Amino acid sequence: MITEETLVEELKHKESQAKAFEVLVNTYKERLYWHIRRIVLDHDDADDVLQNTFIKVYRNIDGFKGDSKLYSWMYRIATNESLTFLKQKSKKAGISDGELKTAMVEKLESDVYFEGDEIQLKLQKALATLPDKQKLVFNMKYYQDMKYEDISVALETSVGALKSSYHLAVKKIETYLKSN
Amino acid sequence: MEENKKNKFKTPEGYFDSFHDRLMDKIHEEENIKSTSLIPESDGFTIPEGYFEGLPQSVFKKLKTKDTKVIQFNGSRKIYYRITAVAAVLILFFGLIWNNESKLTIDDLASTEITDYFESTDYALSTYEIAEVLDLQELELNDVLETNLEDENILEYLDENVDDLEDLNLDYENYD
Numbered sequence: 001m002i003t004e005e006t007l008v009e010e011l012k013h014k015e016s017q018a019k020a021f022e023v024l025v026n027t028y029k030e031r032l033y034w035h036i037r038r039i040v041l042d043h044d045d046a047d048d049v050l051q052n053t054f055i056k057v058y059r060n061i062d063g064f065k066g067d068s069k070l071y072s073w074m075y076r077i078a079t080n081e082s083l084t085f086l087k088q089k090s091k092k093a094g095i096s097d098g099e100l101k102t103a104m105v106e107k108l109e110s111d112v113y114f115e116g117d118e119i120q121l122k123l124q125k126a127l128a129t130l131p132d133k134q135k136l137v138f139n140m141k142y143y144q145d146m147k148y149e150d151i152s153v154a155l156e157t158s159v160g161a162l163k164s165s166y167h168l169a170v171k172k173i174e175t176y177l178k179s180n
Numbered sequence: 181m182e183e184n185k186k187n188k189f190k191t192p193e194g195y196f197d198s199f200h201d202r203l204m205d206k207i208h209e210e211e212n213i214k215s216t217s218l219i220p221e222s223d224g225f226t227i228p229e230g231y232f233e234g235l236p237q238s239v240f241k242k243l244k245t246k247d248t249k250v251i252q253f254n255g256s257r258k259i260y261y262r263i264t265a266v267a268a269v270l271i272l273f274f275g276l277i278w279n280n281e282s283k284l285t286i287d288d289l290a291s292t293e294i295t296d297y298f299e300s301t302d303y304a305l306s307t308y309e310i311a312e313v314l315d316l317q318e319l320e321l322n323d324v325l326e327t328n329l330e331d332e333n334i335l336e337y338l339d340e341n342v343d344d345l346e347d348l349n350l351d352y353e354n355y356d
Contacts, residue, residue: 025235051235051238055243115226116224123219
């Protein structure tokens with residue numbers, strides 16, 4: 001198992017770059033995919049954003065100073081790429097962010113890559129009502145089992161603020177599930 | 181009641197004896213959310229078969245073609261003004277070179293003509309590319325706004341629209 005520092009060094013050198021990039025993609029593809037998928041919901045969109053994220057990582061690796069973990073840094077890029085993607089999508093369709101989120105959840109009902117039942121669909125409806133930050137923290141903690149310390153670096157938010165966002169999100173989702 | 185001789189503060193009986201248990205309960209509270217919550221353990225998303233196996237090839241393919249791909253410009257009015265600023269610099273530069281052959285200068289172009297040009301021309305620049313050539317250090321907010329924005333307007337807006345001041349610290353474009 002190659003260490004993160006070695007991988008970063010190899011990515012920065014021309015001769016070892018291609019092989020190191022392949023290792024990087026294979027190591028992080030699944031984690032980053034699920035992170036992105038839970039933001040953009042649609043598989044094809046997630047695939048598009050994931051590929052762009054890896055390309056951005058490849059092109060910006062020289063700017064990675066090693067102050068944080070490589071994968072926290074990649075989560076930051078993946079988060080930004082996903083949110084930017086959604087903004088562009090709503091702009092293109094001439095609708096608001098809120099309208100886009102509602103449309104995305106409605107589309108899930110006929111999505112072949114969504115096998116959720118009634119409660120899971122309701123969960124997505126509840127998530128669509130949350131502010132971006134709360135939704136991100138909830139998914140990263142509840143479904144991706146990430147540590148607060150890693151989420152903190154990825155979202156550039158203090159651990160304390162993340163904990164309160166998470167608990168608030170859980171409460172709001174539970175209330176939504178009970179009342180609807 | 182237990183008593184601290186130095187400061188006279190008191191704690192409920194058995195407070196310290198049960199402290200460890202309560203602390204552990206608190207620590208496990210997060211894990212317990214999953215087993216006791218109404219929230220389903222899986223969120224129902226699936227992927228096409230073999231998707232992850234083929235992903236590295238798709239990324240390499242996209243990486244190779246990305247350089248030649250034209251990104252459609254879809255900027256806001258604010259961005260048009262920024263492009264106009266970049267264009268003005270470029271036109272001034274080329275204007276100076278051409279000056280030896282003809283007498284056409286930047287003054288001959290009305291700023292509305294420059295704006296019209298960029299509004300009607302499909303300019304193949306992404307916002308990232310524009311950001312790379314724009315020196316934001318020298319760009320003031322009021323340079324890109326039609327009416328001057330006073331500090332009190334900004335404070336009033338933030339007061340009304342920002343729930344969590346931490347949101348202001350998010351720097352989405354800084355990947356360093």
